[in-house]
Amino acid sequence: MEGQDEHSPGASAHPHADADLYGDDGVIRASFLALVGAAIADRDTLTLRQEVGKLHQSELGDLLEALLPEQRRALVDLMGSDFDFSALTEVDEAIRLEIVDSLPNAQIAQAVQELDSDDAVYILEDLDQEDQDEILAQLPFTERIRLRRSLDYPEESAGRRMQTEFVAVPPFWTVGQTIDYMREDKDLPDRFTQIFVIDPTFKLLGAVDLDQILRSKRAVKVEDVMHETRHAIPASMDQEEAAHEFEQYDLLSAAVVDENDRLVGVLTIDDVVDVIQQEAEEDLLRMGGVGDEELSDSVLAASRSRVPWLLVNLFTAFLAASVIGLFDHTIERIVALAVLMPIVAGMGGNAGSQTMTVTVRALATRDLDIYNAGRIIRREMGVGSLNGMIFAVLIGIVAALWFQDPNLGGIIAAAMIINMFVAALAGILIPLLLDRLGADPAVASAVFVTTVTDVVGFFAFLGLATWWFGLL
């Protein structure tokens, strides 16, 4: 029965999701892992086909990630054509490459033909040009052309993520004809939520949602129920941009068109959900000073991805240190300043990070724009001043009591107010400026903001102390 395969969508469409597979913590149960491990060790293909063959692609993906590398390769070997290659779209890039690289290209070519085109592209796009060409050469002509066309679109574009299987009918067909066509045609996509309407040159005329088809009488013409698709997604559009269209207009799927407005594929919400997750992850990792890192990366790969950021921070740390160096004579006289100065810099850094986090996120969700930027800047200046005064009083009192010196309390309080206000300004203006310059504010804001708060924090505190105690 068609449609009841592993792609069938809908209410908990995971007839395979055994209550036994995942424990309460959402992690694959150790008992299942032991069962699979034993079957692999015994080369027991019967058990594997039975237990692993029934998993949903994402469950199989979780299983692959939980296995050891040698078990993964053995599992793929033992299951042969029963191995669902779409599971490879659900695992870390490093694990995917490890498995794909261990297989002969002929076997990958075979497997790729079973996949939806978007899954096939997802697996092929990470391979080197040479392997890609060799695999494509072994595919039937139409398949090869389709995949090649997707792969020719830029990375992270709608064309890369689209599925080239879709249902399209001419505008003069009736609803009845369309339904009959779908009842007969055995070559339909695994799942679809709308039908496209095209002219003989494949130019997109419109689209009809399936519920609309089902609401309409058989005699009604498709062109009379279709809605115009004035904003079909260009294949070259960035995937993040396309995801924004889906969110903005609550789309389930969207036509993808080439530069001549011809229908070349369909982008579906499940791929868009992955894009949204991925973009949110990228922002988070970038703000944390981590690049395109994956959990499966080696020590060397992870180190390489983190060193550049640490290098930049090292440079700014020396900048801050040299500001302290300006006041070494003052510190020699009043060593309490050395004890207290990290507090001023650190609190400024934290306050700046708060403002920056809010700003970067609001820029990413397009909630911050020219209409409210002025208001938000004023608000942040207000928050910076208010919190600056609150913490100036607190820290001033504690410092005065600790070192039995009201002068020191007054100086650190004044420095706190200055630094918290500057932190607020830097926290909003730096991301806004980077965004305006076309840079990604998530990447570089943190380092600039903490540089400002360190430099200003040390300078204000030590400078005020030097002046107040007459040590100029």
Place this chain on the structure above:
Amino acid sequence: MEGQDEHSPGASAHPHADADLYGDDGVIRASFLALVGAAIADRDTLTLRQEVGKLHQSELGDLLEALLPEQRRALVDLMGSDFDFSALTEVDEAIRLEIVDSLPNAQIAQAVQELDSDDAVYILEDLDQEDQDEILAQLPFTERIRLRRSLDYPEESAGRRMQTEFVAVPPFWTVGQTIDYMREDKDLPDRFTQIFVIDPTFKLLGAVDLDQILRSKRAVKVEDVMHETRHAIPASMDQEEAAHEFEQYDLLSAAVVDENDRLVGVLTIDDVVDVIQQEAEEDLLRMGGVGDEELSDSVLAASRSRVPWLLVNLFTAFLAASVIGLFDHTIERIVALAVLMPIVAGMGGNAGSQTMTVTVRALATRDLDIYNAGRIIRREMGVGSLNGMIFAVLIGIVAALWFQDPNLGGIIAAAMIINMFVAALAGILIPLLLDRLGADPAVASAVFVTTVTDVVGFFAFLGLATWWFGLL
């Protein structure tokens, strides 16, 4: 014509999204804003109904956010029943409350009846109990019962987010009967992608996707094409958990059932996309030390949400300062230590943040579990050691040259290796421990990690120096 309303999904189903509305930067054009502003000032309802009435709900939401508060209220007033209240689900909570609070309850009750139940609940749930009761009392009986039931489920549960409009048929109906029913019934939901199969007591038996209906002959019984729904979403399930099910199994919609397995609603992917965005946003904001803050919050509200985090940081800053205080005599003798010590602490803090960011994100996406925790901990220790050695050499050389003292270079290098290694350990173990204890690792990890790197950084550097230079 049904289905061509503002809810119709599908390929760029936004016939209203004028190319003119948004500029290239994705922000509403100033010219459109001026047009609307002028129409509001002139009380020109004709222009408003024409220009604003045709907007998609999310476009209207963007417009509301771009207007001034008094313009918003005037717009709602002037448009009367032509104002699409579903736009209120697309704006900041503060703006939503501001608009809703300015309207009489009778008008809200009127508007709520026009909305899908999930949108109605979204607007009602933020109101005080008193207003909620008054509005509900003015609704027709069935409507009131439905909304009341949704509102009785806990906040952020599937029951709150579900739509109570759905199509359900008995199992013995044929595909033909089902299609005829949909052609006749004018009370269908605005959009749907599957049909549920229930017994006379509303107990959920299964679901059929619309494409499956369209592939099947008229005489086929629904129960023969339906798929079982063994994992329908319980109404009390947390929305984040439900979103994870959608992602895991690529669902478009899912049945929501009560504790007796009776169908009470349907959760749709567009709501799930919002949940995913919201949860990603929460993680990011929490890691940045910001609570449930919105862009429309006032200075006081934003200050209040940020002070607790700054207070915690203040406490840990004093902790770090008191570690420095232990070595005040050493600093008095060698003031270069005061200049260099923030570098050791700061680099450790950055390295710890990197590890922590990767860990927190991997925990959120469930990529980090007991099967790979050991490997990831070992990897982070490796990365910490490697990067520690790289930066120890760099900083050691620069410090030795700067202060013309190879001893100082050696001491700072040793302290760097210690602190970077400790940073890596803290960066992974602290979030893992918080997660195990049931706390949200995104909230508290940062403060603990930087406390550790500050304290260890200052102690290792100043302690080593005190010992090496014989100042004990």
